[in-house]
Amino acid sequence: MNAAAELPQRRLFGGSLRRNRRWALAASYFFLVLFAIFFLIPPYYQLVTATKSSAEISNQTTDPWLPSFAPTSENIEELWNKTDFPIYLRNTALVTLCVVAITMTIAVPAAFSLGRMKFWGSGILATGVFLTYLVPDSLLFLPLFKIVGSLGLLNSYWALVLVYPTLTVPFCTWIMIGYFQSIPKELDEAALIDGASHLQMLSKIFIPVALPGLIAATIFAFTVCWAAFVYPMAFIFSSDQQVLTAGTITTLVKGDVYQWGMIMTAALIGAAPPLVVYAFLMDYYIAGLTSGATKG
Amino acid sequence: MAQVTLNKVVKKFDQTEAVRGIDLDIADQEFVVLVGPSGCGKSTTLRMIAGLEETTAGEIMIGGQIVNDLPPKDRDIAMVFQNYALYPHMTVFENMSFGLRLKKFPKAEIKQRVERAARILDITELLERRPRQLSGGQRQRVAMGRAIVRNPKVFLFDEPLSNLDAKLRVQMRTEIKKVHQQVRTTTVYVTHDQVEAMTLADRVVVMNGGRIEQIGTPHELYHAPKTRFVAGFIGSPTMNFIPCRLVEVTGALGVQLAEGLTLPVPSERDPAYRPYAGRALVLGIRPEHITETRAYAAGAEFAMSVDVVEPMGMETIVYFMVDGTEVCARVTPEAALAPGKRMRFLADMRHMHLIDPQSERVIDVPGATRVHGTARVPAA
Structure with missing residues (x-):
């Protein structure tokens, strides 16, 4: 009697659960597709435009959203052979490499000391590090211009190597502090008893254990350097010192003439390295940003 | 191998005193367990011996050398x-050898030491695995292995079994004892589990509120606790504490628990207790010393109505009330009566303790650690 009365009820409950789940899934897919379209439209448009000749781009009778009827490689050839684009690419790579190296060299020991070696003022200092990150570069470039100028580094990409860390070091330090703090303190105590110095503790225990966080921080520093726009725009004037972001604009936009085909090609090539880096290190990146959220 | 000596050791964290001046002598090869409730300062004491906390005052010596x-x-x-x-x-091998590698030991010796420790702990086949591939018990073995390969003067254990499930804990407890019997290294072991303390220790140090309540062999702590705290902390179920009055009835002493319920004090305790005659005290008696009446055993008999009955299998725990105080008795399963029934109990008063409620100290009885035949053994 009892079981019979319960049965339909349970079925009803199970049914509503299933229905609920179906709705949730449908809604998820709807928004996922919406976001995918939203974010994929610009690269699609870039790709389509990059394969069109200038004549086709300026042709008012064709639909700019449709792929080219006669795809051409003239944009990339011209960009590579007739502009300073290869120099920009090389400069960007060089600057990024240097800045990532400098950033990690500063941020990792800084995070270790702020996060693990409790000393007077370490908490305030850690917050202070994060606050410096909140000052936008569009404000910071004015005083930095003075500094860079007085150092004689204006119009040199070494200026960028000097100033980019002001953007990357605070955030990377912050990420690494969080990561180091999630490592149980018994681990340093065990290392201490095993006879490790603080430097050995950092190099032999903390860095290997915090590798996902380290990679997340590296990716962040990489992305920031690769995509920085305000500083090169402000500090670099000549082509041989220029980097990708600012260089593309200054070279390919002349007055009110936009060389759309080449701009789009340059943007695509410029976006490729971060894409590759993300694709390979995505799992680490996510693990790094979400660590400490749950135990183990 | 070394002695460890603590001399008036104090630890303050800001204003709070975690350890309030403790003295402790640990002999070479001895296994000493620090036990007490959380916050009693036992872990802090261990960490001071390890050097992970600085001492605020006092001296710590290891092997005769001051190590502060x-x-x-x-x-x-x-x-x-x-x-x-x-x-x-790191793999298990790398974990165990980390300390030796930092000290630049020759490779061959590292290998030999790790393999020896692995054999002792029966983890030889795990040496190439990483910690996440191991179970909790195996990880604890590796942690012990890491300690053994160093061949140190002193082993320090900080609640090593707390993260294991009950069954594994008992197993690892035996394991730790075995290892100590093999390597004989002086050991200081911290736990809040009094069973662990009793089973492992050569001597137990009971701590409370940053002070040492009592140091003694498990046997001494069980049979001759010096304070009410130790009496209540050691033993499970815990000792009964019943407010009473020490009275004199026709020349002999007795403890009066309630109107019409006075239990006689054994005559050999008379000299020790005589000065307290007439005073309000607390009677301490363990549940195992209140049983069902037995024809062959001596003791004080009395009747009470049963309150709660908890069958445990090999025995049954029976609760009854004495003048507002709940009292626990351990009886054989067959003897237990249903709640509400009036049951006759037997108190083995040779195991009684009297506690001064002002000082919370157990009144000292010379020779109280002597083992008495329990009520369960027929008197000869």
Whole structure:
């Protein structure tokens, strides 16, 4: 009697659960597709435009959203052979490499000391590090211009190597502090008893254990350097010192003439390295940003 | 191998005193367990011996040398942590050999030492695995292995079994005892589990509120606790504490628990208790010393109505009320009566304790640690 009365009820409950789940899934897919379209439209448009000749781009009778009827490689050839684009690419790579190296060299020991070696003022200092990150570069470039100028580094990409860390070091330090703090303190105590110095503790225990966080921080520093726009725009004037972001604009936009085909090609090539880096290190990146959220 | 001596050791964290001046002598090869409730200062004491906390005052000596200002690595100690603290990115072999590698031991010796420790702990086949591939018990073995390979003067254990499930804990307890019997290294072991303390220790140090309540062999602590705290902390179920009055009835002493319920004091305790005659005291008696009446056993008999009955299998725990105080007795399963029934009990008063409620100290009875035949053994 009892079981019979319960049965339909349970079925009803199970049914509503299933229905609920179906709705949730449908809604998820709807928004996922919406976001995918939203974010994929610009690269699609870039790709389509990059394969069109200038004549086709300026042709008012064709639909700019449709792929080219006669795809051409003239944009990339011209960009590579007739502009300073290869120099920009090389400069960007060089600057990024240097800045990532400098950033990690500063941020990792800084995070270790702020996060693990409790000393007077370490908490305030850690917050202070994060606050410096909140000052936008569009404000910071004015005083930095003075500094860079007085150092004689204006119009040199070494200026960028000097100033980019002001953007990357605070955030990377912050990420690494969080990561180091999630490592149980018994681990340093065990290392201490095993006879490790603080430097050995950092190099032999903390860095290997915090590798996902380290990679997340590296990716962040990489992305920031690769995509920085305000500083090169402000500090670099000549082509041989220029980097990708600012260089593309200054070279390919002349007055009110936009060389759309080449701009789009340059943007695509410029976006490729971060894409590759993300694709390979995505799992680490996510693990790094979400660590400490749950135990183990 | 070394003695460890603590001399008036104090530890203050800001304003709070975690350890309030303790003296402790640990002999070479001895296994000493620090036990007490959380916050009693036992872990802090261990960490001061390890050098992970600085001492605020007092002296710590290891092997006759004052080590207060030595960093942990120069104290020649090894520590096993509650959460194992294995290096997650290293294999078991690398974990165990980390300390030796830092000290630049020759490769052959490292290998030989690790293999010996692995054999002792039966983890030889795990040497190439990483910690996350191991079970909790295996991880704890590796943590012990890491301590053993160092061949230190002192082993320090900080609640090493707390993270294991009950069954594994008992198993690892035996394991730790076995290892100590094999390597004979002086050991200081911290736990809040009094069973662990009793089973492992040569001597137990009971701590409370930053002070040492009593130091003694498990046997001494059980049979002759010096304070009410120790009496209540050691033993499970805990000792009964019943407010009473020490009265004199026709020349002999008795403890009056309630109107019409007075239990006689054994005559050999008379001299010790005589000065307290007439005073309000607390009677301490363990549940195992209140049983059903037995024809062959001596003791004080009385009847009470049963309150709660908890069958445990090999015995049954029976609760009854004495003048507002709940009293616990351990009886054989067949003897237990249903709640509400009036049952006759037998108190083995040779195991009684009297506690001064002002000082919370157990009134000293010379020779009280002598083992008495319990009520369960027929008197000869």
